[in-house]
Amino acid sequence: MNEINKILSQISRETVSLLPTPFHRLSSLSEIFGRNIYIKRDDLTGFSFGGNKTRKFDFLIADALEKGCDTIIGIGANQSNFCRILSGIGAKYGLSVHLILNGLKPKKPTGNLLIDHMLGAKIHHIDTIDSEERLKKAIEVKNQLEYEGKKVYFLPPGGSTPIGALGYIAGWGELLDDFDKNNLTVDKIIHASSSAGTQAGLVAGQAISGWSGEIIGMSVDVPRDQLESDVLKLARSAGDILNINIPDSLVHVDESYIGEGYGKRTAGCEEAVEIFAKKEGVFLDYVYTGKAANGLIDYCRSGKIKPGETVVFLHTGGNIELFE
Ligand SMILES: Cc1ncc(COP(=O)(O)O)c(C=O)c1O
Numbered sequence: 001m002n003e004i005n006k007i008l009s010q011i012s013r014e015t016v017s018l019l020p021t022p023f024h025r026l027s028s029l030s031e032i033f034g035r036n037i038y039i040k041r042d043d044l045t046g047f048s049f050g051g052n053k054t055r056k057f058d059f060l061i062a063d064a065l066e067k068g069c070d071t072i073i074g075i076g077a078n079q080s081n082f083c084r085i086l087s088g089i090g091a092k093y094g095l096s097v098h099l100i101l102n103g104l105k106p107k108k109p110t111g112n113l114l115i116d117h118m119l120g121a122k123i124h125h126i127d128t129i130d131s132e133e134r135l136k137k138a139i140e141v142k143n144q145l146e147y148e149g150k151k152v153y154f155l156p157p158g159g160s161t162p163i164g165a166l167g168y169i170a171g172w173g174e175l176l177d178d179f180d181k182n183n184l185t186v187d188k189i190i191h192a193s194s195s196a197g198t199q200a201g202l203v204a205g206q207a208i209s210g211w212s213g214e215i216i217g218m219s220v221d222v223p224r225d226q227l228e229s230d231v232l233k234l235a236r237s238a239g240d241i242l243n244i245n246i247p248d249s250l251v252h253v254d255e256s257y258i259g260e261g262y263g264k265r266t267a268g269c270e271e272a273v274e275i276f277a278k279k280e281g282v283f284l285d286y287v288y289t290g291k292a293a294n295g296l297i298d299y300c301r302s303g304k305i306k307p308g309e310t311v312v313f314l315h316t317g318g319n320i321e322l323f324e
Contacts, residue, residue, distance in 0.1 A: 002176060002177060003208060003209060004170065004172060004176070004205055004208060005173050007169075007242055007244075008166065008169060008170055008173070008242075010242075011059065011062075011166060011242075012059075012062040012063065012066055013058050013059055013062050014057075014059075014061050014062045014065075015058065016047045016054050016057045016058045016061060016089065017055050017057075017058055017167075018044070018045055018047065019045070020174045020177065020178070021040060021041045021042050021044050021045055021174070022040075022041040022044060023038065023039070023040050023041065023175075023178035023181075023182070024038065024039060024041070025038050025039075026039050026279075026280050026282070026313075028279040028280055029275070029276075029279055029280060032279065033297065033300035033301070034300070034308075035300050035305050035306075035307065035308070035309055035310070035311055036308070036309065036310040037296075037300075037311055037312075037313065038182075038184070038186075038310065038312045038313070039280075039282065039312070039313045039314075039315055040178065040314045040315065042055070042315055042316055043289075043315045043317040045317070047085065047088060047089075048084055048085045048087070048088025048089070048115070048119075049084065049115070049317075050317050051081050051316060051318055052081075052168070052198050052314075053081060053082045053085040053086075053158070053159055054167075055167030055168060055170060055201075056158075056159045056160075056164035056165070056166075056167040056168070056197055057085055057086070057089050057159065057164075057167070058167050058170070059163050059164060059166045059167050059170075060089075060153075060155070060159055060161070060163055060164050060167075061093055063153075063163045064095065064153040065093065067151070067153065068151055069153035070150055070151050071096045071097075071098065071145055071150040071151065071152045071153070072086060072089070072096075072097050072098070072152070072154075072155060073098045073099075073100065073138055073142055073145075073152055073153070073154050073155065074097065074098075074099050074155045075100045075101075075134055075135070075138050075155070076099065076100075076101060076102075076157055077101065077102055077129075077262075078101050078102070078106065078113050078125075079111050079112045079287070079320075079321050080101065080112060081112060081288075081318045081320065081321070082157070082158050083099045083101065083112065083116055083121070084112040084115050084116060084320065086121070086155070086159070087099070087115065087119035087121040088119055090119070090120070090121060091119045091120055095153075096122065096150075097119075097120075097121040098122045098123075098141055098145065099116060099121050099124065100124050100134055100137050100141060101113075101124065101125050101126070102125075102126055102127075102128060102129050102134050103125065103127075103129075104125060105123075105125040110323060110324050111320050111322075111323045111324040112321065112324075114323075124137060138154070142154055157195050158194060158195025158196075158197050159195075159197060160196050160200070160234060161197070162234065162237035162240070162241055163238075163241070164197050165196075165197045165200040165201040165204065165234055165237075165238035166201065166241065166242075167197075167201055168197065168198050168199075168201020168204075169201045169202075169204050169205045169238065169242070170201075171202065172201065172202050172204075172205025172206065172208075173205060173209075175189070175202075175205075175312070175314075176205075176209060176211070185310060186213050186310050186311070186312050187213050187214070187309040187311060188213055188214050188215075188216060188299075188305060188309070188310075188311045188312070189202070189213065189214070189215045189216070189311070189312045189314060190216050190218060190292055190295060190296045190311060190313050191215075191216075191217060191218065191292055191313070191314035191316055192217075192218055192220050192288035192289050192291060192316050193217030193218060193219055193220070193222075193227060193231070193253060193292075194219065194220050194221055194222060194262075194288065196230035196233075196234045198217075198316060199215065199217040199231045199235075199251070200230075200231050200232075200234035200238055201235075201238065202215050203231060203235045203250045203251055204235045204238050204242075204244065204246055206250050207235070207239065207244055207246045207247065207250060208242075208244055214252055215252065216252045216295070217231065217251075217252065217254070218253075218254050218257050218291060218294075218295040218296075219253050219254065219255045219258055220257075220258060220262065220287060220288050220291045220292070221258060221261055221262035222255075223255055224253045227255070228251045228252075231251050231253065232246065232251050235250075235251070254295055256295065256298075257291045257292070257294045257295045257298070258291065263286075263287050265286045265290075266291065266294065268291075268294035268297070268298065269286055269290035269291045269293075269294045270286070270290070271294070271297070272284065272290050272291075272293035272294040272297055273285070273286060273290040273293070275293075276293055282315065283319040283322060284318075284319060285317075285318035285319045285320075285321040286321065286322075287321055288316060288317075288318045289315055289316055289317070289318055289319075292313070292316075293313060296311065296313050299311075
């Protein structure tokens with residue numbers, strides 16, 4: 001058992017994710033870009049079509065069950081990957097799920113939303129992308145459900161609570177095992193970052209293990225200063241659960257690949273999605289992983305990742321969005 005697993009063994013956990021996820025070299029991309037490029041396949045965490053959110057739910061659902069909750073509220077966009085996993089969790093564990101989704105109700109649900117429907121989630125559409133309005137509606141639904149006697153587990157966007165972030169402390173432990181098994185010295189890890197939970201967990205894991213490389217969260221929507229502060233705050237709250245300190249020097253966010261904002265495609269993102277699909281048979285999405293992979297490719301071309309360096313792309317899932 002590695003150090004991370006030992007530390008996490010004190011925390012309640014369900015086995016939602018199919019772990020460990022595959023870790024392998026991207027031989028064509030490594031050749032094209034002259035860098036040693038590996039991928040961690042968290043698109044293949046299995047449950048409810050997989051992605052990074054299942055790791056968070058390994059811990060979140062254990063917490064919800066321990067607290068005796070019978071209902072979970074989640075917040076997201078119509079095509080939220082997090083809400084898709086949450087819908088699956090509710091169905092499997094017998095908790096009712098209420099989703100507060102920004103975006104008009106489409107005539108015909110597609111992609112993630114289609115799956116939310118299939119899994120029986122109760123969906124509340126709101127016609128705004130304003131996060132305050134969305135939160136207001138979510139609290140209204142929570143109050144109503146509590147009035148009806150339900151015990152509600154309330155989740156912020158992305159399930160990015162300190163408990164949720166523990167999922168990526170565990171993910172970090174798995175990455176260290178992958179590096180060991182492949183005898184690799186890794187220079188950089190690149191992944192898509194938004195609600196801070198994934199990166200906070202990774203950074204907290206790095207703080208425990210003392211790895212000297214750099215984790216770079218490619219923001220898909222949030223300005224760098226804001227996201228770095230969110231990540232640090234969340235990593236420290238997760239660290240408090242385990243009694244570990246998180247230095248701020250570990251948090252690196254790059255906002256260069258956001259383009260016009262959340263869900264807005266960029267040419268670089270489209271190119272990245274195409275290259276990964278055609279050269280490696282790996283499918284990304286246009287909201288999250290495509291933008292992060294745009295960053296990876298640009299770092300190789302510009303020399304921010306030097307020739308001969310080893311970089312790991314953490315594939316956080318989301319490719320159901322391709323079927324929107
Ligand atoms: C596919 C995908 N990748 C990355 C992220 C970002 O993860 P986090 O919100 O933990 O920063 C998300 C979040 O919704 C996602 O769905």
